[in-house]
Amino acid sequence: MKLLCSKNDLLKGINIVSKAVPSKTTMTILECIYIDASTEQIKFTTNDNQLGIETIISGDIIEKGIVALNAKLFGDIIRKLPDSEIALETDENYSTNIICGQSKFTIQGQSGNDFPILPFIEKKEFIEISEFTLKEAIRQTIFSIADNDTNHLMTGELFKITDNELKIVAIDGHRASIRNILLNNNYGNQSYIIPGKSLNEISKILSGEDEKQVKIYFSDNQVIFEFDTTVVVTRLIEGEYFNIAQMISNSYETKVEINRKELLECIDRSILFVNESGKKPIIVNIKDDELQIKINSTIGSMDEKINMEKSGKDILIGLNAKFIMDALRVIDDEKVSLYFINSKSPCFIKDDEEKYIYMVLPINIIV
Amino acid sequence: MKLLCSKNDLLKGINIVSKAVPSKTTMTILECIYIDASTEQIKFTTNDNQLGIETIISGDIIEKGIVALNAKLFGDIIRKLPDSEIALETDENYSTNIICGQSKFTIQGQSGNDFPILPFIEKKEFIEISEFTLKEAIRQTIFSIADNDTNHLMTGELFKITDNELKIVAIDGHRASIRNILLNNNYGNQSYIIPGKSLNEISKILSGEDEKQVKIYFSDNQVIFEFDTTVVVTRLIEGEYFNIAQMISNSYETKVEINRKELLECIDRSILFVNESGKKPIIVNIKDDELQIKINSTIGSMDEKINMEKSGKDILIGLNAKFIMDALRVIDDEKVSLYFINSKSPCFIKDDEEKYIYMVLPINIIV
Known part of the structure; x- marks a missing residue:
């Protein structure tokens, strides 16, 4: 594999996908960014088995290929390089050169054969909302999810859609935070519980721009957030959420x-x-x-x-x-x-x- | 005691003297700011038994008196109050009211009878240097003092005066950092070893302004830094410093x-x-x-x-x-x-x- 990218594009991609790199794991492959340049696009993927993130970055593919690089080390190197063009070269043993000007780094990559690439989810039902609104609504509610797991439902946020209204709810047993958002379309009646930890990470990636839209696709046990060139997949929390109206x-x-x-x-x-x-x-x-x-x-x-x-x-x-x-x-x-x-x-x-x-x-x- | 001070003046004084409040101590009196308004001035003092700081703050003395207040609590309260005039009132049991607008705090003070007020040192030999130069010279050398106590001399910095030259030296056994500063006068030959920890705190208090001067008085086992309305006293490290010229x-x-x-x-x-x-x-x-x-x-x-x-x-x-x-x-x-x-x-x-x-x-x- 050989790629040419600007430092900024690499760093933007690294910062996005790093949100799904687990801080503690016994599986070294999960500490990696899976770099897939086997087609016409350069795609970075990470997956901590609850949250998975894919993002497409700009750059030239000189030679197609795939490699998995330790996210922290790769990120640290790119961060310290000057603001200039960077070449990534991987040989048949996945030894990877990172070259920028007169500076050359060599780190050992992995084939990525055992990397848990993101599951294919059929995209059917979805709602659309601006990045700004979603980022704000998460910030304005997320503090009142429960921080321990005694009631698993409380570690997530309810996303309840009723026609053209989205209600986001977080409850920790002592308090509730609710935001009601008007949507541009009617989406019927649906409700899902999304892990708070995933929402926290998603809100960090969202640009917060009002004119950019996020598509949220729901399936039975997963939800996909699609925005810009990024796709975030997270599991849903199963169960019946609390009766809000009653509270x-x-x-x-x-x-x-x-x-x-x-x-x-x-x-x-x-x-x-x-x-x-x-x-x-x-x-x-x-x-x-x-x-x-x-x-x-x-x-x-x-x-x-x-x-x-x-x-x-x-x-x-x-x-x-x-x-x-x-x-x-x-x-x-x-x-x-x-x-x-x-x-x-x-x-x-x-x-x-x-x-x-x-x-x-x-x-x-x-x- | 009753004082009227602006939040800014109080906070400035608290920030200065807090540098000599030990983070860990079994003597609760050392965790206090000793507020002495028994004369015409409001003086804050702290002392961790190696470093002592005194500073005069602006304000009106309505009723003279002395009280010792827990530095952290007092500082936290003042910091959170609005930017306005604050009254400090202490009764005969040292219960202290802190009043600002419609907000009233009450905390228990101490008499301060057991507070180790700073020793009197006869001010004889001194050198004069700008706040900027001293602050810079400390910053530019302090990183190479030894951070453990295996060689006590290395935990300090040498201040060596030769006529109109001040040499500041820090050595940790693997490296040496030396700054040579030209003084405005001839001060003969003198040399002192000042604890690095004290210099670190002093450099945080120094404004770093070039037009403001610091007077440094030396005695046999203490050194006084006098600048603005603040006096800092620290013990000297005893012993014969390393031969720099030889290195x-x-x-x-x-x-x-x-x-x-x-x-x-x-x-x-x-x-x-x-x-x-x-x-x-x-x-x-x-x-x-x-x-x-x-x-x-x-x-x-x-x-x-x-x-x-x-x-x-x-x-x-x-x-x-x-x-x-x-x-x-x-x-x-x-x-x-x-x-x-x-x-x-x-x-x-x-x-x-x-x-x-x-x-x-x-x-x-x-x-």
């Missing part, structure tokens, strides 16, 4: 409108007194036109008031500071609305059109 | 003039094949008008050539890649000169006026 309540006893940044900064200060387990609540006292946040710990205490507009009853409630901050951080609005029923019921942060809904369960406080 | 040779068999950046980037690429112990040498082959760098390891090999100008003999020598890079990184010149005697003798990187001299011992290679 969400539209009735409330107290509604608060408050400056998002002021509230976020105030809660951020309170974090200093939250213990590491995060179980110590902040005490939120909503009274008249002030929202007061208090916290007491062995190392000290905080007490702060913020002006707000309230409709409905006064309320005193204990909340997890980090959960509220996570939601406030990903909301773009200058003002946010908080809804409460009573001190034993969840708090909702949502906009009027319900483009976003954040639900946080209260923590019992002794008053 | 430096001005004769050579090979002189190479080469582009610094090209050489640095080339060696940086070779680092990929150096094992973690760093003991694997790069092989430098200086022949005709090319400098060739080669390295071979179990994971691959590199071979690169750079154009250069040579006078004297060809030479093949094994060198520690990291040591050469450390020196090249802190040299500002576009071209550097390398001097060699033979493959068993040290390599020198120095400028014509010997403002800087970097010496690196060779590593034996089997040819």
Whole structure:
């Protein structure tokens, strides 16, 4: 095999496919980028057996061939080379020369015969969404998936399509994050649970440009994200997701409108007194036109008031500071609305059109 | 005690004195900033028993007093407060309120009776140097002090004054880094060994401005750095430093003039094949008008050539890649000169006026 590529094109490809290289594995072949230049295209593939990524890179194929190169070493070498044309040459023993100007590297490649190339999936049902919208929606929900595996469903995000609406939901047992997205077409009723880890990696690859589209193809146990010259395949999580409608309540006893940044900064200060387990609540006292946040710990205490507009009853409630901050951080609005029923019921942060809904369960406080 | 200060002034003071707060200690008082507003000034002091820092901050003293506050907690609180005026109020039990706008923190302070305030040192002999020059000279040498304590002298830097010249030297047994600085006055002959750890912290505090001066006072076992409104006191290392003159040779068999950046980037690429112990040498082959760098390891090999100008003999020598890079990184010149005697003798990187001299011992290679 012999290829000529620019450093930038190589590096772009390496950065994309590296997201599916497992950090720990006993199978050295999974640590490799599978470089397939056996046809008219240069295709990089990686696969950690849950997530697989393929991307086509620009370059000239002088001699066709296939080789699998250790992703980290190959990436490190390309990264350190000057911004210029790079030649990749592999001999019959897969010894690979990487040549750039007067610099020559030699590393040992593998045939790639045992590389798990991506499964063929028949592309039928799909939805289309902009890279920007998908990247944002993942960022705005992914923090509330469960980070351990006690409930496998909670490690994924629900993608629920109803006609022209896509609902993305993440739940960790203490809170829920929901984004509702309007699609350009009607896609009927479908719902899938996608592993959070895969979505995290996909969101890193997405350019975030509004004018570029992602096609999402679903099959029974896999989902394909297709964008630019890249294809990402991930397994689906099997099972019946939680009943969202049942969790969400539209009735409330107290509604608060408050400056998002002021509230976020105030809660951020309170974090200093939250213990590491995060179980110590902040005490939120909503009274008249002030929202007061208090916290007491062995190392000290905080007490702060913020002006707000309230409709409905006064309320005193204990909340997890980090959960509220996570939601406030990903909301773009200058003002946010908080809804409460009573001190034993969840708090909702949502906009009027319900483009976003954040639900946080209260923590019992002794008053 | 009651003080009124701007967030910026408080934070500036906290950032300066935090450099002498030990990360690990069993004495909780050493984790504190000692705030002394018992006179007309607000003085912050910290002391880890090797390094002590005092700084005067701006602010209004409404009520005089003294309190010791946990440095980390106090710093975290001030950092998170809005950019505005902050009141510090301590009651007779050293319970301290930190008030900013509608935000009130309460933390428990200490009397500070057991705080090790800095020793009084009679200020006699001193030298004067700009903040910029001192900060730079530390940065350009400190990497070659020894990082373990097997030879205590090597954990410090020699400050050797001869008339109007200050020589700063760091040696770790495999290399030496020397900077020669011209002073504005004659200060006779003196030499001191200053702990590298202290110099590291001092260089972080120095503003690096050329027009600001540092006064360095020496006593038998302490040295004081005085600049801006800050005083830093550190113990000296006792003992007789190595004979530098004996290590430096001005004769050579090979002189190479080469582009610094090209050489640095080339060696940086070779680092990929150096094992973690760093003991694997790069092989430098200086022949005709090319400098060739080669390295071979179990994971691959590199071979690169750079154009250069040579006078004297060809030479093949094994060198520690990291040591050469450390020196090249802190040299500002576009071209550097390398001097060699033979493959068993040290390599020198120095400028014509010997403002800087970097010496690196060779590593034996089997040819």
